Amino acid sequence: MQEFTNLSYTTSEQHKDLTEARMKRDNADVEEISSKLVVWSPFSPDPSLRNIATGVVAEEGVNVHEYESIGHKIMHKMIGQPAFTFTFRRKDKAITLGQTSSIRVAPDRTIDSALLFQRFLVVSQTGELALEEVMHYELSPFLPALFEARDIFRKADKPQLAHAICDHASDAILQSVLETECHVLDGGSLLHQVPWKRGQNYGEIAQSYADFTVRHYGSATTVVFDGYEEGPSIKDNTHQRRGHNSHHIVHFTADTEFSGKKEEFLSRDVNKQTLIKMIIAELRRSGFDVVNAPGDADVDIVKAAVRASLVHTTTLIGEDTDLLVLLLYYAQRDSKDLYYKSGKAKADGSFKVYDIKHLQEILGHDVCSQLMFIHAMTGCDTTSRIFTVGKKAAFQKLVKGDSVLQLCAGAFTIPNQTADVIDDLGCQAMVILFGGKSTDSLATTRFNTFSKKVVSASSFVTPERLPPTESATRLHCRRVYYQIMVWMGTYKGMDATNWGWDLQDNRFVPLMSRMNAAPDNLLKVIHCNCSTACKTLRCSCRRYGLPCTTVCGLCQLEECDNPHNKFLPDESDND
Incomplete structure (x- = not known):
């Protein structure tokens, strides 16, 4: 019939996988999978459980x-x-x-320190102890004037000191700065200035930092980055706070495509350090002088700027108040013009610029060195903010010539001081900061402060509004002195565990106090009747952050698991 009708019948492959379009798409998919496997091989020796597409490592x-x-x-x-x-x-x-997208930091946040404080006060009035004697104790499971939770510092309000300096020496604050011959950049601040684009890989992100630096600061620029060592550091507390919502560790290479959010990625020090190494390589390839400090870079950044200012007019770009304080201490009188400029523009597009040499002239040499004490005493990255004591008020007391505060501030900048000297002067300074007399003790100041607030307060006086106890203040001031020695570069040979820190699980934890929370006869009133090993918050001692005592229930007949059963060294021990 085909020959008769002069027609023919033909057919083609009908399966969709055999079409030209499908084969072209399959080839493209194979190439994409191959490129991913080159970056993330499932057969690598890395034993960690991870997402091979994003590099996220499981907890x-x-x-x-x-x-x-x-x-x-x-x-x-x-x-x-x-x-x-x-x-x-x-x-x-x-x-x-x-x-598992976040990490829990402070499991003791549920402790109601105000409630326990009230109970201790009520119980103390039924006993033989006078209120002034009771005020020698914190009457709280942790120190609310210095800590917001057990072992967690109150977050320092560092910019407050910079604002106070601006108000006091407004003539030295500029809205802009003329072109300087040299720039020094805080690498930590630079990390947050460059936006990341969707679809970029990490190699392109690193290159964007080099392009940004060339475009905004030119080739005569030094960039200094923090180093993130694996060993213990006195900044562990700050890293713990910053990382309390931190996300996963990411294993990546230059070809790995970034996914997720920039701030979440940078919240982990491991991620940040790996990226910094890539950025450093790109910056050096572009001709920049780059320094990767072994630890905290603040002193290295400032010293780099001061060295440059001996030869060139120099501007340091950063956001940290620490840098301003250290510039005022380290800057040389015979240097060329030296400026400290914020990397972020204000709402009107202008920048706040500090003329360092002019500031030194206004403040004077002594105040410039004593600022380190004011800054550390009222809270920095390694010390706690003091509740109700602001940096501005402390700064004003210093510049107005408070002789006791100036004496204490000066002594804290002298190397090789004994712990006893630091303890005594630190307690005097704390009394002055709370408005007490130089002859008053901290217990007296606590009692007087409590009495005044009870008269004027419309509600119950909470414990964080009182000065810390003498024991807590001594440990706080030792951390202050140790930090000042770090800034001055004279801390070699000092053991942090002798200066307010304790080494636990390979990280430094601040010592809160060497005394019990309350007198022994008050602690005996608050006790548990647990029939088990005090493993849960049903235990009243554990719930209030207190150790179990001999008057507690059956928990004393077996091994008690209350984590607050810690040995308290004698306050008189010489560290």
Whole structure:
């Protein structure tokens, strides 16, 4: 019939996988998968559990890879249970990477220090102790005047000191600065100035920092980055605070495409340090002088700017008040013009610029060196903010010539001071900061402050509004002195554990006090009647952050798991 009708019948491959368009798309997919496998090989020797597409590394608690054994355990629990009433408990389920997005820092935040303070005061009035004697003790599970939770400093309001300096020496504050011959950049501040674009890989992000630096500051620029060492550091407390919502560690290379949010990525020091190494390589390739400090870079940044100012007019770009304080201490009188400029523009587009040499002339040599004491005493990265004591008020007391405060501030800048000298002068300074007399003790100042606030307050006086106890102040002032010695570069040979710090689990934790929270006879009134080992917050001692005592319940008959049962060294021990 085909020959008769002069027609022919033909057919083609009908399966969609054999079409030219599909084969072209498949080839493109294979190339993309191959490129991913080059960056993230599933056969690498890295034993960590991670997402090979994003590089995100799982935390220790993630166990989704053990799904089979987890499933068998759940099935075993189901045996003999009614099918329609059986429920799957969350604790029995596998934990995935997406379920561990943050890290818990302070499990003791539930402790109500104000309630415990009230109870201690009420109980003390029924005993033989006078209120003034009771005020020698903190009457709280932690020190609310210095700590917002156990072992967690109150966050310092560092810019407050810069604002106070501006108000006092407004003639030395400029809205702009003429072109200077040299720039020194704080690498930590630079990290946050450059925006990241969607779809960039980490190599392109690193290159964008070099391009940004060339475009805004020119080639005569030095960039100094912080180093993030694995060992313990006195900035561990600050890193812990900044990382309390930190996200996952990411393993990446220059070809890995960035995904997620920039601030979440930079919240982990490991991620930040790896990226910094890439940025340093690009900056050096572009001809910049780059320094990667072994630890905190503040002193290195300032010294780099001071060295440059001996030869060139120099501007230091940064955001940290520490840099301003250190510039006023380190800057040389015979140098060329030296400026400190904020990297962020104000709402009107202008920048705040500090003329360092002019500021030194206004403040004077003594105040410029004593500012380190005011800054550290009222809170920096390694010391706590003092509740109700602001940096501005402390600064004004200093510049107005308070002789006791000036004496204490000067002594804290002298190397090789003994702990006893620092303890005594620090307690005097704390009394002055709370408006007391130089002859008053801290216990007297606490009592007087409490009495005044009770008369004028419309509600109950909370413990954080009182000065810290003498024991807590001594440890705080030792940390202040140690930090000042670090800034001055004279801390070599000093052991941080002798200066207000304790080494726990390879990180430095601030010592809060060497005294019990209250007198022994008051502690005996608040006790638990636990029949178990005080493993949960049902234990009243544990809930209030107090140690168990001999008058507690059956928990004393076995090993008690109350984490607050710590040995308290004698206050008279010589560190």
